[in-house]
Amino acid sequence: MTPRLAGLVLALTVLLAPAAQAAAVDTGHLQAELITQTPAIAPGQTIQVALRQEIDKGWHTYWRNPGDSGQATKITWTLPPGWTVGDFVWRAPQPYPVGPLVNYGYSGEVLLPMALTAPAGAPVGQAVTLRARADFLVCEDICIPESAELELVLPVQAQAPAPAGRWAAPIARALDAAPRRADLTARFETGEQGLKLAVTGPALAGQDLAGSYFFPFDGAVIDHAAPQSVERGPQGLTLGLTASYAFQGPEPPEVLIGVLKAGEAYYEIEATAGPLAPEAAGLGPPPPRSGGATGAGLGLALALAFAALGGQILNLMPCVFPILAMKAASLAGHAHEVKGARRQGLAFLAGVLATFLALAGALILAQAAGAAVGWGFQLQSPPVVAALCLLMLAVALNLSGVFEVGASLQGVGSDLAARGGLTGAFFTGVLAVMVAAPCTAPFMAPALGWALTQAPASALLVFAALGLGFAAPFVALAFAPGLLARLPRPGPWMIHLRRVLAFPMYGAAAWLLWVLTLQAGPMGMARLLATALVLALAAWLYGLAQGRPGGLGLRAGAAGLAGLAIIATVYPTYPQAPAPGAEPGGTVAELPYEPYSPERLAQLRAQGSPVFVNFTAAWCVTCQVNEQVALARQGVADTLAATGAVYLKADWTRKDDVIAAELARHGRAGVPLYLVYDARGSAPVVLPQILTEAAVIRALKAAAG
């Protein structure tokens, strides 16, 4: 028989043979029926049957653990002697939030497969009628228990049938989609941090774990409505869960069994109590997904436009002022030689672009490696802050005339930023970007949030656009001889200008010292002050050497001291500052606040209090300015008191995965972010990044309703 003929015969056999029959039953809000993967069954054979639900739009039925309320779909078979049927193979559910509760269930078409086994003595040539009663709780906003008496007429034949018919493929898919056990190791631990579940295994290594979630089989072990935090590790992930009442009972759970949603994959896991695997953590939360992010709706073109605009606005941010002042002085020196000015402008542009791209590249690589970093991340590291502080100090000392760089007196800027003309301009650009980065300007936030969720090429393009926008005003100035000509001719006034501009640079160094103090405490500050002193001495020695021909010893001494200072800023590692709460920002403390935690926020919202959340960082100058001009105000304090609103401060000065995750949830890659939650449990209102006192008061009043 040729294969084609064989196929035809098979097809005829299937057509002519009595096939499995079942009728769908309408229970009110769903259609239920029993379906099979094969048209018949052979004695002793195990086939897959399934309970199929076609649920009305807007309604849902439940998973094996229905969550905070609800009831799992149940089936009770009435089988002839010898026939057996297994449990449902449950597909992973969807979470259904209902007010403050969360249920787990399904909507639309749902197949729940089961393995049905015929006894060896099943009567060949006959059709067996199998009966089952299915019980559903079908819910929309309200719930209705519905049930169906179902019947399946299944022919018994001698030859084991192969999967065929309308439902063969859907049942195969349902079985395939069911969570399966993989080579995963899971442990859980309860402590002050709540309930932590760590899962490791090759299947999780290097995966995109955004949106990971644990669905427990037991409804008593975790708070279903509490958000689950995700931290990645080199070999897996750690979920932060909220323990539920089972942990309060006399016999707390010894195992947590359920389905782990890891990225897009589903695994069945069984976690035992025990120490968490260290390889399941350490890399921070997954990078935000584009879904749900503020910038999610942005196309590339729009993101580029925003980025360029944001870059220009960045020039107005307070943190860039000192650098721009330095650049202005440099430009003034070249004002009257058009060609030089242009080349300087372009070199500045190159420096800006190179730095933006380098930072973006580092950020993308770090995120790809799993670190919880956002924009401005470099300022979360104490050694970087310390090094930048010393750099500012060096620039300031240079501007003060303590030392000159190279033989040239015309270059203005730090040792690097002043080298010759072009290199100097280039490094001025580098410096400007380094300190400008933490000031995420209003238009940059969505663009950056978007960029960091995109393919690296698009992300780099956005950052390049940002750089173009940032450098544009200066480049334009350099290319506008008319404007340049208005600047006074170089002369002694330039010396005075440089001396004056030293002071904003000292200010920048002082600010970075303050940032470091918040990150590493008083000991960190003492260390940085000591290294600053050594660096200043080195600068003076260097300056001294410049005044003498030779002076090799002095130069060597200066270089040694400078090297020592720089090494001391980086090594040994800085201590962690004491936990926030006793924040040194005491001068503006008229506004009472509490430190932010997701638990405290949830608690306040449960109590029906309006809440104002301020995501801030000491190194974010925009944040600090907002606190001064818009938050630390009598009007705001009065409104807080009058509305009973609670002010929560989420301080991101130090690396904090919980805050990073919360920022990501709101589609942000950095601070500031201001949220106002009303008393009615609505979604929070996002305030603009440039705050005014009036806007804050208005939002608080609206929230109190």
Added chain:
Amino acid sequence: MTPSVLPRRLALAGLAALAALIAAPALASPSLGKPAPAFTAVDSTGKARTLAEFRGKTVVLEWTNEGCPYVQKHYDGGAMQDLQTRAARDGVIWLSVISSAPGKQGHKTPAEANAWRTRTGAAPAAILLDPKGQVGRAYGAKTTPHMYIIDPAGTLVYMGGIDDQNSADPATLAGAKNFVVAALADMKAGRGVARPVSPPYGCSVKY
């Protein structure tokens, strides 16, 4: 991109972001063996009731919703009324709490609540009306029924389901192990509550 498109797309992106951020206000989760959350609520006779006023007595809180089939299982055959009557006889204060928001299933005005009490023969010490869900959220009430028992010292000693039969089928009442009955018996006998937690089951509280 035309200038007019930009603000509109911005607005759309903003709306989408807001929609994506709809986050439900959370429930508190009370702790066994700790003081039960204090509350003030108006009962169906218009009187303000507090937990504090019942200090010295055992208090049972029962979350209820007339439209919920699981609640009906316990009321239609008089099982819940029976529990309430027995509790009252033992000097236990039984408070039925309705946390359904206005317009949601089970919401009741004071007059409706009183009519429901008369119609069903319910015998709680009071029906507390909690249309804003403040008491429900403070206790983390998830389902109807959801039961809590507070001892005379004001300590939470039981929370969870009313029995071990997660079903709306009245046939499951027979042979069910009623955790509230068991806990009250433990307390009456001066024992600790043997089973202080159980899974609550039923309809979601209609906050």
